[in-house]
Amino acid sequence: MIELREIAIRAGKFSLDNISMVVPSGQYAVLMGPTGHGKTTLLESICGLRKIASGRVLIHGVDVTNWSPSDREIGYVPQDLALFPTLSVREHLSFALRLRKQSAIQIKHRVDELATMLGITHLLERGVTRLSGGEAQRVALGRALSFRPPVLLLDEPLSALDETTRHEMHSLLRQIQQASQVTMLHVTHNSAEAEALADRRFVLEGGKIQSSSTDAKFM
Amino acid sequence: MATQELATMSSNDVGSGDDQVKRLGQPRKRSDVPFFLVMGGLSSCFILLIVLMLAADVLFTSFADFKTAVAKPEIQAAFKLTVMSCTVAAILSLLVAIPLGYLLSRYRFPGRWIVDTLVDIPLVLPPLVLGLSLLILFHLPIFGWELERWLRDDVGFGVTYQWPAVILAQFTVSCAFAVRTMRVTFDQIDPRAEDVARTLGCTRSQAFLLVAVPQSARGMIAAVTVAWARALGEFGPILVFAGATRMRTEVLSTTVFLELSVGELNSAVAVSLIMVMIAAIVLLILRLLGTGPAT
Numbered sequence: 001m002i003e004l005r006e007i008a009i010r011a012g013k014f015s016l017d018n019i020s021m022v023v024p025s026g027q028y029a030v031l032m033g034p035t036g037h038g039k040t041t042l043l044e045s046i047c048g049l050r051k052i053a054s055g056r057v058l059i060h061g062v063d064v065t066n067w068s069p070s071d072r073e074i075g076y077v078p079q080d081l082a083l084f085p086t087l088s089v090r091e092h093l094s095f096a097l098r099l100r101k102q103s104a105i106q107i108k109h110r111v112d113e114l115a116t117m118l119g120i121t122h123l124l125e126r127g128v129t130r131l132s133g134g135e136a137q138r139v140a141l142g143r144a145l146s147f148r149p150p151v152l153l154l155d156e157p158l159s160a161l162d163e164t165t166r167h168e169m170h171s172l173l174r175q176i177q178q179a180s181q182v183t184m185l186h187v188t189h190n191s192a193e194a195e196a197l198a199d200r201r202f203v204l205e206g207g208k209i210q211s212s213s214t215d216a217k218f219m
Numbered sequence: 220m221a222t223q224e225l226a227t228m229s230s231n232d233v234g235s236g237d238d239q240v241k242r243l244g245q246p247r248k249r250s251d252v253p254f255f256l257v258m259g260g261l262s263s264c265f266i267l268l269i270v271l272m273l274a275a276d277v278l279f280t281s282f283a284d285f286k287t288a289v290a291k292p293e294i295q296a297a298f299k300l301t302v303m304s305c306t307v308a309a310i311l312s313l314l315v316a317i318p319l320g321y322l323l324s325r326y327r328f329p330g331r332w333i334v335d336t337l338v339d340i341p342l343v344l345p346p347l348v349l350g351l352s353l354l355i356l357f358h359l360p361i362f363g364w365e366l367e368r369w370l371r372d373d374v375g376f377g378v379t380y381q382w383p384a385v386i387l388a389q390f391t392v393s394c395a396f397a398v399r400t401m402r403v404t405f406d407q408i409d410p411r412a413e414d415v416a417r418t419l420g421c422t423r424s425q426a427f428l429l430v431a432v433p434q435s436a437r438g439m440i441a442a443v444t445v446a447w448a449r450a451l452g453e454f455g456p457i458l459v460f461a462g463a464t465r466m467r468t469e470v471l472s473t474t475v476f477l478e479l480s481v482g483e484l485n486s487a488v489a490v491s492l493i494m495v496m497i498a499a500i501v502l503l504i505l506r507l508l509g510t511g512p513a514t
Contacts, residue, residue: 047418069417076418082411086433095429096419147420 001025002046002151002183007055009038009045016041018055021202021209025060025150026181028174030194033204039187040079042204043153046185047074059151075144075152075182079159081136083128083143089115090124092139096147114142117176134165138172145176154186158193170196273495280488288489293465294474297490300382301470302497305450308389312397312446313439320401320442321427325410341395346455350388353460354379384461385468389453393446400445404438405431440509444502451498471497 002023009016016038023029033039044050046057048069056065064072084092093111102110115121118138123131128139137157144152154173158166174197177184188194194201202209288294322328323335341349357367357379371377378384408431416426454472461468463477471494478487 044414049414049417068422069414070420070422072418073420074418076415078411078415080409080411082409082415084412084416084430084434086436095416099420099425143415143419 001058001060002029002185003056003058003061004042004046005056005058007042007045007057008053009041009050010053011041011050014038014041016207019204019209020055023183023185023200025183026177027199028177028184028186028197029200029202030198031185031187031202031204032189032191032194035189037204038207039204040155043076043155043185043187046151047076047153048072049076073147073149073151075147075149077137077140077144077152077154077157079155079157081140083131083136083140085127085129087128088124089120089126089128089131089139092128092143093124093146095143100147110146114146117179118142118172133160133162134169137161137165137169141172141176145180145182148180149182151183151185154184156187156189158188159190166193173197276488276492276495280485280492284485285489285492288486289493291486293469294471294486294490294493296466297469297471297474298493300385300468301451301472301494304382304385304389304470305447308386308393308450309397309443309447311386311390312394312450313401313443315394316397316401316442316446317432317435317439319398320403321405321431323398323402324405325413338395338398341392342399346392346453347459349391350456350459353384353388353391353456379460380462380464380468382461382468385457385470388456388460389450391456392453393449396449397442397446400442401435401438404435404441407438408434437509440505444505444509447501447505448498451494451501 002021004019004021007016007019009019019042031039031042041050045052048064048067048071052065056063058064059072059074084095087095090111093114094107097107097110111124112121115124118141120135120138120142123135123139128136131139137160141154141157157173158169161169170193173184173186176182186193186197319334319338323331323338344352357370358365367377367379376383378387412434413421413426413430416430417423421429452472453470454476457463457468457470457473458476463469463473465477469477471490474490475487475494478484478490
């Protein structure tokens, strides 16, 4: 569960005030809203990369407001993916596991499992600089999911993809969410995407979460 | 002229669509030759100046002069000290430049502009002033305590007028260059990757070591190169702070000065050429390491 309680964020002239929202455990939430209205800022605050001025952030009921990003166990896929140019695909998938000092066998097992699920087994030994948009997207997703986070934040993950790849990614994201029961918060400004994916929809506009509605599961 | 006529004719004879197609087939009226002449001409002035300077050095000296110079024990000692001190100064510069460049690139902290300005001071200070400042720092009595005396008597490691002074003088300038290089390097590396690494479980230091540092490898080679090259050319601060004692604090740049001051022009030119060769070899090796074969 992701719960924001009266969050306020100040970033230069930009500010968000009194933002409250709840994404229940295991749900796929989509956050929509016009560009520049703070969707990315809000995601960064949830994963701890941006300090909040006031309010609380709770993950599965635990107040993580003052925790560092490394302790929050939140998977995060930023819009620009921010892959590590010096690492191979395999090293991306094992990065968080090596930090958690998992054994070589455990790491290999998890990397193979992720690579199969994401369809990137043939890319494992490759570097990331020449991957296509869809491939890079899958690597970023795999990296964020590798340590089995309870919460996954996706920042416009599909905006740079072509129509076909985007549809493939829709079903993949759905499949991942159902298989892992991870709580997802997905930022987009594409309503078709929201339609295809969302259990729950939020709209951030004019510095407020203006509406929230529960949709029936699409699939 | 002919092309203009052709264009007029075709616009009269056929429709404007066809005219556009025919225009596509016309030869270009404007040439790119002047562009390359001006750009190449101006660039070659500088290249020519360097080549001519080196050629003049080579023509001036003879192989015999060269051999005599190389055989001198003072010059051999200066050669060894130069290579050693430049390498140590360059490595020390890199060790300082990586964290300082990273902090300046990534963080906005109080007094950052002061740090930023201070880093540039060795670049703008006249070399002799820099040497003098070092000398004064080590010999300024503070309530009867003096840094140089403490280092020499208590620590057993004298600096002034000894080889450590050579390295410190070189380091002071080369480090400033290395910091600039590393700062630009980190500026060009997207900090988002480090942010994501932190969400994956990295502390700030792990994100720095596992994500930022590997991406800065080329920048490090560039920083070492520029630091090494600056250290090789350093002369003023070394002369003031380390002196020019033969066999002890003499580096090749001071050798050129010493040989010139006793009227040994041939020897000075021969040593200059040795410096050119060392610089060329080191720069080539570092370039090969950094970017693959030089293109």
